[in-house]
Amino acid sequence: MNPLKSLHDAGQSIWLDNIRRELLDSGTLARYISDLSVTGLTSNPTIFQHAIAGSADYDNAMRSRIGKGLSTEELFFEIALEDITAAADLFRPIHDATGGVDGFVSLEVSPTLADDTEGTIAQAKRLHAAAARPNVFIKVPGTEAGLVAIEELTAAGISINVTLLFSREHYLDSAEAFMRGLERRVAAGQDLNVHSVASLFISRWDVAASKTLPEDLHNKLGVAIGKRSFKAYCDLLESDRWKKLAAGGAFPQRLLFASTSAKDPRIPDTFYVTALAADNTVNTMPEATLLAFGDHGKLDGVLAADGGDAEETIAAITKAGLDVDALAAQLQIEGRDSFDDSFKQLLDSIEAKVSALAA
Numbered sequence: 254m255n256p257l258k259s260l261h262d263a264g265q266s267i268w269l270d271n272i273r274r275e276l277l278d279s280g281t282l283a284r285y286i287s288d289l290s291v292t293g294l295t296s297n298p299t300i301f302q303h304a305i306a307g308s309a310d311y312d313n314a315m316r317s318r319i320g321k322g323l324s325t326e327e328l329f330f331e332i333a334l335e336d337i338t339a340a341a342d343l344f345r346p347i348h349d350a351t352g353g354v355d356g357f358v359s360l361e362v363s364p365t366l367a368d369d370t371e372g373t374i375a376q377a378k379r380l381h382a383a384a385a386r387p388n389v390f391i392k393v394p395g396t397e398a399g400l401v402a403i404e405e406l407t408a409a410g411i412s413i414n415v416t417l418l419f420s421r422e423h424y425l426d427s428a429e430a431f432m433r434g435l436e437r438r439v440a441a442g443q444d445l446n447v448h449s450v451a452s453l454f455i456s457r458w459d460v461a462a463s464k465t466l467p468e469d470l471h472n473k474l475g476v477a478i479g480k481r482s483f484k485a486y487c488d489l490l491e492s493d494r495w496k497k498l499a500a501g502g503a504f505p506q507r508l509l510f511a512s513t514s515a516k517d518p519r520i521p522d523t524f525y526v527t528a529l530a531a532d533n534t535v536n537t538m539p540e541a542t543l544l545a546f547g548d549h550g551k552l553d554g555v556l557a558a559d560g561g562d563a564e565e566t567i568a569a570i571t572k573a574g575l576d577v578d579a580l581a582a583q584l585q586i587e588g589r590d591s592f593d594d595s596f597k598q599l600l601d602s603i604e605a606k607v608s609a610l611a612a
Contacts, residue, residue, distance in 0.1 A: 255288075255289070255290070255547055256546055256547060256549075256550035256551065256552060257289050257290045257291075257543070257546060257547045257550070258290050259552045260290070260526070260530055260536075260546070260550070260552055261290040261292070263530055263532065263552060263555050264531070264532030264533055264534075264555070265530055265531055265532065265534050265535065265536055265555075266292050266293060266355050266507075266534070266535040266536070267289070267290050267291050267292060267293075267535075267536060267538065267543070268291065268292065268293035268294055268295055268357075268509075268535055268536070268537040268538070269282070269285060269291050269293075269294045269295070269537070269538065269540065269543060270294075270295050270296075270297075270300070270511065270537040270538055270539050270540075271294070271296075271300055271539060271540045272294055272296045272300060272301070272304065272336050272337070272340060272358075273300075273303075273304035273308070273310065273336070274304070274308075274310040274311060274336055275308070275310055277336060277339050277340060277343075278310075282294070282340060282343060283343055285543070286343060286344070286347070289543065289547050291543070292344065292347050292351075292355045292356055293344060293347075293355060293356055293357045293358065293535070293537075294340050294344065294357075294358045294359070295358075295359040295392075295414065295452075295511070295537045296333070296336075296337070296358075296359055296360060296361065296392075297361050297392070297416070297592060297595075298361060298364055298592045298593075298595040298596040298599060299591070299592065299595040301329070301333055301599055302595045302596070302598050302599035302602065304336075305329075305332070305599060305602060305603065305606075306598070306599065306602035311332055311606075312606065312610060314331075314332045314335065315328065315332070315603065315606055315607055315610055316610045318331065319607060319610060319611050325600045325603050325604050325607075326363065326600060328603060328607070329599065329600065329603055330380065330383075333360060334360070334380070334383055334384060337358050337360045337384060337389060338384055338385075338386055338389070340358045341357075341358040341384070341386040341388050341389050342386070344356040344357070344358060344388055345386070345388055348387065348388035353387065353388075353446065353448060353504070354448070354504060354507075356388050357388050357389070357390050357412075357414075357448070357450075358386075358388060358389055358390070359389070359390040359391075359392045359414040360380055360384065360389060360390070360391060360392060361391075361392035361393075361414075361416065361592075362376045362377050362380065362391060362392065362393055363376060363596060364394070364589065364592040364593040364595075364596045365593060365596065367394045367396050367398065367399060367417075367589045367592075367593070368396060368397075368398045369398060370398040370399075370401045370402050370405075373393055373398065373399060373402040374402045374405050374406060377391045377393060377402065377406050377411060377413075378406070378409070378411065381411045387412075389412075390412050390413060390414035390448070390449075390450065391406070391411060391412070391413055391414070392413070392414040392415075392416045392452075393406065393413050393414070393415060393416065394415075394416050394417040394589060394592075395415045395416065395417055395418045395423050395426060395427045395451075395585075396417065396585070396589065399415075399417075400426055400427070400429075400430045401430075403415055403427065403430040403431065403434065403449075404430040404431075404433045404434045404437075405434070406434070407430070407431055407433075407434025407435060407437075407438075407447055407449065408433075408434040408435075408437040408438055408441075410438070410443070410446075410447055411447070412447055412448040412449060413431070413449050414449070414450050414452060414509070415427040415430075415431075415449065415450070415451045415452060415506075416452045416511075417452070417454070417585055417588045417589060417592075418451055418452055418453045418454065418585075419453070419454050419457070419458070419478070419581045419584045419585050419588070420453075420478060420482070420577070420578070420581035421478070421481045421482045421484075421485045422578075422581070423453070423581065423585065424451050424453055424482045424485060424486065424508065425485055425489075427451040427506070428451060428486075428489055428506055431449045431451075431506045432494065432495070432498065432506075434447070435447065435498050435503050436498070439498070439501060444502065445498065445501050445502045445503040445504070446502065446504075447503075447504075448504050448506075449506035449507075450506060450507045450508070450509040450535055451486075451506055451507070451508055451509060452509045452511040452537070453478070453479065453482050453508060453509065453510055453511060454511050454512040454584070454588065455475040455476070455478065455479055455510055455511065455512050455513055455525050455529065456475055456512045456513060456514060456515065456516050456525060457475075457512050457584055457587075457588070458474045458475040458478055458580070458584065459471065459472045459473070459474055459475045459516065459517065460516050460517075461580060461583070461584060462474045462570065462575055462580065463517070465573075465574065465575055466570060466573055466575060467573060470569065470570055470573055471517070472517055472519075472520050472524070473566050473570065474566070474567070474570055474575075474577070475525065476525065476528045476529065476566075477562075477563045477566040477567050477570070478563075478567075478577075479510055479525075479528070479529045479556075480529075480556060480557075480560045480561050480562070480563035481560055481563040481564065481567065482508060483508060483529075483531055483534070483556050483558070483560065484558065484559060484560030484563065486508040486534075487558040490505055505533070507533060507534055507535055508531075508534045508535070509534065509535040509536070509537060510525070510529045510531075510534065510535065510536045510537070511537050513525040513526055513529065513536055513537070513538055513539075513542060514538070514539045514541065514542045515542075522541070522542065522545045523542065523545050523546045523549070523550040523551070526538065526542065526546045526550060527546075527550060527551055527552065527553055529556065530552055530553075530554070530555045530556065531555050531556040532555055
Protein backbone atom coordinates (compact mmCIF):
# COMPACT_ATOMS: atom_id res chain seq x y z
CA MET A 254 0.00 0.00 0.00
CA ASN A 255 1.17 3.54 -0.74
CA PRO A 256 2.58 5.02 2.50
CA LEU A 257 0.36 8.08 2.06
CA LYS A 258 -2.72 5.86 1.87
CA SER A 259 -1.58 4.12 5.05
CA LEU A 260 -1.19 7.47 6.77
CA HIS A 261 -4.63 8.58 5.59
CA ASP A 262 -6.17 5.31 6.77
CA ALA A 263 -4.55 5.84 10.19
CA GLY A 264 -6.75 8.91 10.56
CA GLN A 265 -4.51 11.80 9.51
CA SER A 266 -5.59 14.12 6.71
CA ILE A 267 -2.86 14.83 4.17
CA TRP A 268 -2.86 18.38 2.85
CA LEU A 269 -0.51 19.90 0.29
CA ASP A 270 1.33 23.00 1.51
CA ASN A 271 1.62 24.59 -1.89
CA ILE A 272 -0.39 26.18 -4.67
CA ARG A 273 0.48 27.53 -8.07
CA ARG A 274 -1.50 27.83 -11.27
CA GLU A 275 0.51 25.16 -13.09
CA LEU A 276 -0.50 22.61 -10.44
CA LEU A 277 -4.12 23.29 -11.30
CA ASP A 278 -3.84 23.69 -15.08
CA SER A 279 -1.67 20.60 -15.61
CA GLY A 280 -3.93 18.28 -13.65
CA THR A 281 -1.17 17.59 -11.12
CA LEU A 282 -3.29 18.56 -8.13
CA ALA A 283 -6.13 16.36 -9.36
CA ARG A 284 -3.65 13.47 -9.63
CA TYR A 285 -2.39 14.09 -6.09
CA ILE A 286 -5.99 13.83 -4.91
CA SER A 287 -6.70 10.61 -6.77
CA ASP A 288 -3.33 8.88 -6.35
CA LEU A 289 -1.69 10.27 -3.20
CA SER A 290 -4.63 10.61 -0.78
CA VAL A 291 -4.33 14.41 -0.66
CA THR A 292 -7.52 15.81 0.86
CA GLY A 293 -6.78 19.52 1.29
CA LEU A 294 -4.38 22.38 0.58
CA THR A 295 -2.81 25.30 2.38
CA SER A 296 -1.17 28.46 1.09
CA ASN A 297 0.73 31.34 2.64
CA PRO A 298 2.37 34.58 1.45
CA THR A 299 5.71 32.89 0.78
CA ILE A 300 4.08 30.21 -1.39
CA PHE A 301 2.27 32.83 -3.47
CA GLN A 302 5.40 34.96 -3.68
CA HIS A 303 7.30 32.05 -5.22
CA ALA A 304 4.41 31.10 -7.52
CA ILE A 305 3.72 34.56 -8.92
CA ALA A 306 7.20 36.07 -8.94
CA GLY A 307 8.83 32.89 -10.20
CA SER A 308 6.75 32.26 -13.30
CA ALA A 309 4.79 33.83 -16.14
CA ASP A 310 1.69 31.79 -15.21
CA TYR A 311 -0.14 34.82 -13.87
CA ASP A 312 0.77 37.36 -16.55
CA ASN A 313 -2.51 37.06 -18.42
CA ALA A 314 -4.49 37.44 -15.21
CA MET A 315 -2.55 40.62 -14.43
CA ARG A 316 -2.80 41.94 -17.97
CA SER A 317 -6.58 41.58 -18.00
CA ARG A 318 -6.87 43.75 -14.88
CA ILE A 319 -4.63 46.63 -15.96
CA GLY A 320 -6.53 49.89 -15.91
CA LYS A 321 -9.24 48.69 -13.54
CA GLY A 322 -8.08 50.85 -10.68
CA LEU A 323 -7.07 48.01 -8.37
CA SER A 324 -4.39 48.49 -5.76
CA THR A 325 -1.53 46.01 -5.90
CA GLU A 326 -2.91 44.17 -2.87
CA GLU A 327 -6.40 44.02 -4.38
CA LEU A 328 -4.92 42.67 -7.61
CA PHE A 329 -3.06 39.97 -5.68
CA PHE A 330 -6.13 38.78 -3.82
CA GLU A 331 -8.20 38.65 -7.01
CA ILE A 332 -5.54 36.48 -8.65
CA ALA A 333 -5.06 34.35 -5.54
CA LEU A 334 -8.79 33.76 -5.22
CA GLU A 335 -8.85 32.32 -8.74
CA ASP A 336 -6.40 29.64 -7.63
CA ILE A 337 -8.02 29.11 -4.23
CA THR A 338 -11.54 28.69 -5.58
CA ALA A 339 -10.38 26.39 -8.38
CA ALA A 340 -8.61 24.21 -5.83
CA ALA A 341 -11.62 24.32 -3.50
CA ASP A 342 -13.82 23.03 -6.32
CA LEU A 343 -11.44 20.10 -6.84
CA PHE A 344 -11.66 19.24 -3.13
CA ARG A 345 -15.41 19.86 -2.83
CA PRO A 346 -16.38 16.16 -3.32
CA ILE A 347 -14.12 15.26 -0.37
CA HIS A 348 -15.63 18.06 1.69
CA ASP A 349 -19.15 16.83 0.97
CA ALA A 350 -18.29 13.15 1.50
CA THR A 351 -16.75 13.86 4.93
CA GLY A 352 -19.64 15.98 6.13
CA GLY A 353 -17.58 19.15 5.98
CA VAL A 354 -14.67 17.83 8.05
CA ASP A 355 -12.07 17.64 5.26
CA GLY A 356 -11.42 18.96 1.76
CA PHE A 357 -10.42 22.49 2.77
CA VAL A 358 -8.24 25.07 1.01
CA SER A 359 -6.72 27.99 2.95
CA LEU A 360 -6.07 31.63 2.03
CA GLU A 361 -4.29 33.95 4.45
CA VAL A 362 -5.17 37.52 5.30
CA SER A 363 -2.45 40.08 4.68
CA PRO A 364 0.47 39.55 7.09
CA THR A 365 0.58 43.31 7.56
CA LEU A 366 -2.58 42.91 9.67
CA ALA A 367 -1.02 40.55 12.23
CA ASP A 368 -1.35 43.17 14.98
CA ASP A 369 -4.57 44.77 13.67
CA THR A 370 -7.70 43.07 14.98
CA GLU A 371 -10.29 45.18 13.19
CA GLY A 372 -8.36 45.13 9.92
CA THR A 373 -8.06 41.34 10.12
CA ILE A 374 -11.78 40.91 10.77
CA ALA A 375 -12.75 43.18 7.89
CA GLN A 376 -10.41 41.57 5.36
CA ALA A 377 -11.30 38.03 6.47
CA LYS A 378 -14.97 38.77 5.92
CA ARG A 379 -14.26 40.20 2.46
CA LEU A 380 -12.15 37.20 1.42
CA HIS A 381 -14.71 34.75 2.81
CA ALA A 382 -17.48 36.42 0.84
CA ALA A 383 -15.40 36.61 -2.33
CA ALA A 384 -14.42 32.94 -2.16
CA ALA A 385 -18.06 31.91 -1.66
CA ARG A 386 -17.09 28.30 -0.98
CA PRO A 387 -17.91 26.33 2.20
CA ASN A 388 -14.52 24.60 2.04
CA VAL A 389 -12.30 27.69 2.09
CA PHE A 390 -10.51 28.50 5.34
CA ILE A 391 -9.37 32.04 5.98
CA LYS A 392 -5.97 31.92 7.68
CA VAL A 393 -5.49 34.24 10.64
CA PRO A 394 -2.31 34.33 12.75
CA GLY A 395 -2.55 33.32 16.39
CA THR A 396 -1.05 36.59 17.58
CA GLU A 397 -2.65 38.56 20.40
CA ALA A 398 -4.65 40.66 17.93
CA GLY A 399 -5.38 37.64 15.76
CA LEU A 400 -6.91 35.67 18.63
CA VAL A 401 -9.50 38.38 19.23
CA ALA A 402 -10.30 38.32 15.51
CA ILE A 403 -10.59 34.52 15.54
CA GLU A 404 -13.27 34.64 18.23
CA GLU A 405 -15.20 37.33 16.33
CA LEU A 406 -14.94 35.53 13.00
CA THR A 407 -15.95 32.19 14.49
CA ALA A 408 -18.95 33.86 16.09
CA ALA A 409 -19.78 35.26 12.64
CA GLY A 410 -19.74 31.73 11.16
CA ILE A 411 -16.46 32.01 9.23
CA SER A 412 -14.18 28.96 9.26
CA ILE A 413 -10.62 29.80 10.28
CA ASN A 414 -7.20 28.20 9.91
CA VAL A 415 -5.22 29.59 12.85
CA THR A 416 -1.62 29.93 11.72
CA LEU A 417 1.74 30.77 13.31
CA LEU A 418 1.28 28.60 16.40
CA PHE A 419 4.47 27.26 17.94
CA SER A 420 3.62 25.76 21.32
CA ARG A 421 1.04 23.98 23.42
CA GLU A 422 0.14 27.32 24.96
CA HIS A 423 -0.32 28.93 21.53
CA TYR A 424 -2.56 26.00 20.55
CA LEU A 425 -4.65 26.31 23.73
CA ASP A 426 -5.07 30.06 23.14
CA SER A 427 -6.32 29.26 19.64
CA ALA A 428 -8.73 26.62 20.95
CA GLU A 429 -10.01 29.03 23.58
CA ALA A 430 -10.77 31.69 20.94
CA PHE A 431 -12.55 29.10 18.78
CA MET A 432 -14.66 27.81 21.66
CA ARG A 433 -15.60 31.31 22.82
CA GLY A 434 -16.79 32.03 19.30
CA LEU A 435 -18.88 28.85 19.26
CA GLU A 436 -20.33 29.62 22.69
CA ARG A 437 -21.42 33.02 21.43
CA ARG A 438 -23.21 31.27 18.58
CA VAL A 439 -24.98 29.01 21.08
CA ALA A 440 -26.06 32.05 23.10
CA ALA A 441 -27.40 33.66 19.92
CA GLY A 442 -29.32 30.53 18.91
CA GLN A 443 -27.14 29.96 15.83
CA ASP A 444 -25.90 26.67 14.41
CA LEU A 445 -22.42 25.36 15.18
CA ASN A 446 -21.48 24.41 11.62
CA VAL A 447 -18.18 26.31 11.77
CA HIS A 448 -14.84 24.60 11.23
CA SER A 449 -11.26 25.37 12.21
CA VAL A 450 -7.75 23.98 12.32
CA ALA A 451 -4.89 25.05 14.56
CA SER A 452 -1.61 25.06 12.62
CA LEU A 453 1.36 24.15 14.81
CA PHE A 454 4.75 24.80 13.18
CA ILE A 455 7.25 22.01 13.85
CA SER A 456 10.61 22.01 12.04
CA ARG A 457 11.43 25.64 12.80
CA TRP A 458 11.92 24.61 16.43
CA ASP A 459 14.80 22.33 15.53
CA VAL A 460 16.45 24.81 13.19
CA ALA A 461 16.52 27.38 15.99
CA ALA A 462 17.34 24.99 18.85
CA SER A 463 20.26 23.32 17.08
CA LYS A 464 22.21 26.57 17.35
CA THR A 465 22.56 26.13 21.12
CA LEU A 466 21.80 22.50 22.02
CA PRO A 467 24.36 19.67 22.17
CA GLU A 468 24.40 17.26 19.26
CA ASP A 469 22.48 14.50 21.07
CA LEU A 470 19.49 16.83 21.49
CA HIS A 471 19.32 18.04 17.89
CA ASN A 472 16.06 17.40 15.99
CA LYS A 473 14.15 16.36 19.10
CA LEU A 474 12.35 19.52 20.19
CA GLY A 475 9.96 19.93 17.26
CA VAL A 476 8.51 16.44 17.66
CA ALA A 477 8.32 16.86 21.44
CA ILE A 478 6.36 20.09 21.03
CA GLY A 479 4.06 18.26 18.60
CA LYS A 480 3.49 15.43 21.07
CA ARG A 481 2.91 17.82 23.96
CA SER A 482 0.37 19.77 21.94
CA PHE A 483 -1.35 16.59 20.78
CA LYS A 484 -1.86 15.57 24.42
CA ALA A 485 -3.43 18.98 25.11
CA TYR A 486 -5.66 18.51 22.05
CA CYS A 487 -6.81 15.07 23.21
CA ASP A 488 -7.39 16.34 26.75
CA LEU A 489 -9.48 19.25 25.47
CA LEU A 490 -11.70 16.95 23.40
CA GLU A 491 -12.40 14.98 26.59
CA SER A 492 -13.29 18.09 28.59
CA ASP A 493 -16.86 18.77 29.74
CA ARG A 494 -16.78 22.17 28.07
CA TRP A 495 -15.98 20.69 24.67
CA LYS A 496 -18.38 17.77 25.05
CA LYS A 497 -21.20 20.24 25.67
CA LEU A 498 -20.37 22.05 22.41
CA ALA A 499 -20.00 18.75 20.54
CA ALA A 500 -23.43 17.64 21.78
CA GLY A 501 -24.81 20.78 20.19
CA GLY A 502 -23.27 19.87 16.82
CA ALA A 503 -19.84 21.51 17.01
CA PHE A 504 -16.89 20.13 15.05
CA PRO A 505 -13.45 19.97 16.71
CA GLN A 506 -10.79 22.48 15.82
CA ARG A 507 -8.38 19.87 14.46
CA LEU A 508 -4.69 20.09 15.30
CA LEU A 509 -2.63 20.59 12.15
CA PHE A 510 1.08 19.86 11.95
CA ALA A 511 2.73 22.44 9.68
CA SER A 512 6.34 23.08 8.66
CA THR A 513 6.98 19.33 8.41
CA SER A 514 9.79 19.31 5.86
CA ALA A 515 13.14 18.14 7.21
CA LYS A 516 15.64 21.00 7.26
CA ASP A 517 18.63 18.99 8.54
CA PRO A 518 20.15 16.76 5.81
CA ARG A 519 21.27 14.29 8.48
CA ILE A 520 17.71 13.16 9.18
CA PRO A 521 15.32 11.40 6.76
CA ASP A 522 13.33 13.70 4.49
CA THR A 523 10.18 12.08 5.88
CA PHE A 524 11.24 12.40 9.54
CA TYR A 525 8.49 14.69 10.82
CA VAL A 526 5.70 12.98 8.90
CA THR A 527 6.56 9.57 10.37
CA ALA A 528 7.05 11.00 13.86
CA LEU A 529 3.77 12.93 13.96
CA ALA A 530 1.25 10.51 12.48
CA ALA A 531 -1.88 10.94 14.62
CA ASP A 532 -5.57 10.22 14.39
CA ASN A 533 -8.02 13.09 13.83
CA THR A 534 -5.27 15.54 12.86
CA VAL A 535 -3.87 17.10 9.69
CA ASN A 536 -0.34 17.15 8.28
CA THR A 537 0.24 19.79 5.62
CA MET A 538 3.32 18.89 3.57
CA PRO A 539 5.41 20.79 1.04
CA GLU A 540 5.32 19.10 -2.34
CA ALA A 541 8.79 17.55 -2.02
CA THR A 542 7.91 16.04 1.36
CA LEU A 543 4.61 14.70 0.04
CA LEU A 544 6.32 12.97 -2.88
CA ALA A 545 9.13 11.66 -0.66
CA PHE A 546 6.73 10.07 1.81
CA GLY A 547 4.71 8.58 -1.04
CA ASP A 548 7.90 7.06 -2.43
CA HIS A 549 9.68 5.74 0.66
CA GLY A 550 7.89 6.89 3.80
CA LYS A 551 7.17 4.58 6.70
CA LEU A 552 4.33 4.61 9.18
CA ASP A 553 5.52 3.51 12.63
CA GLY A 554 2.26 3.78 14.55
CA VAL A 555 0.44 6.88 15.74
CA LEU A 556 0.95 9.35 18.58
CA ALA A 557 -0.18 8.37 22.05
CA ALA A 558 -2.87 10.54 23.61
CA ASP A 559 -0.73 10.92 26.74
CA GLY A 560 2.07 12.68 24.86
CA GLY A 561 4.56 9.83 25.13
CA ASP A 562 8.06 11.02 26.01
CA ALA A 563 7.39 14.69 25.24
CA GLU A 564 7.84 16.06 28.76
CA GLU A 565 10.97 14.00 29.40
CA THR A 566 12.53 15.32 26.18
CA ILE A 567 11.55 18.93 26.86
CA ALA A 568 12.91 18.66 30.42
CA ALA A 569 16.27 17.48 29.08
CA ILE A 570 16.34 20.34 26.57
CA THR A 571 15.46 22.85 29.31
CA LYS A 572 18.20 21.44 31.51
CA ALA A 573 20.63 21.96 28.62
CA GLY A 574 19.89 25.68 28.86
CA LEU A 575 17.19 26.40 26.30
CA ASP A 576 14.18 28.48 27.39
CA VAL A 577 11.35 26.80 25.46
CA ASP A 578 8.71 29.43 26.26
CA ALA A 579 10.97 32.28 25.18
CA LEU A 580 11.83 30.46 21.96
CA ALA A 581 8.14 29.92 21.19
CA ALA A 582 7.52 33.66 21.45
CA GLN A 583 10.59 34.38 19.32
CA LEU A 584 9.54 31.91 16.63
CA GLN A 585 6.08 33.42 16.35
CA ILE A 586 7.54 36.91 15.92
CA GLU A 587 10.06 35.67 13.34
CA GLY A 588 7.33 33.77 11.48
CA ARG A 589 5.13 36.85 11.38
CA ASP A 590 7.99 39.00 10.11
CA SER A 591 9.01 36.41 7.51
CA PHE A 592 5.49 36.27 6.04
CA ASP A 593 5.34 40.07 6.14
CA ASP A 594 8.60 40.30 4.18
CA SER A 595 7.39 37.72 1.64
CA PHE A 596 4.15 39.62 1.17
CA LYS A 597 5.97 42.89 0.56
CA GLN A 598 8.28 41.15 -1.93
CA LEU A 599 5.23 39.67 -3.61
CA LEU A 600 3.56 43.06 -4.00
CA ASP A 601 6.81 44.53 -5.35
CA SER A 602 7.04 41.69 -7.91
CA ILE A 603 3.44 42.25 -9.00
CA GLU A 604 4.01 45.99 -9.40
CA ALA A 605 7.08 45.35 -11.54
CA LYS A 606 5.24 42.79 -13.69
CA VAL A 607 2.23 45.07 -14.17
CA SER A 608 4.52 47.92 -15.25
CA ALA A 609 6.27 45.65 -17.75
CA LEU A 610 3.00 44.25 -19.09
CA ALA A 611 1.47 47.72 -19.42
CA ALA A 612 4.52 48.86 -21.36
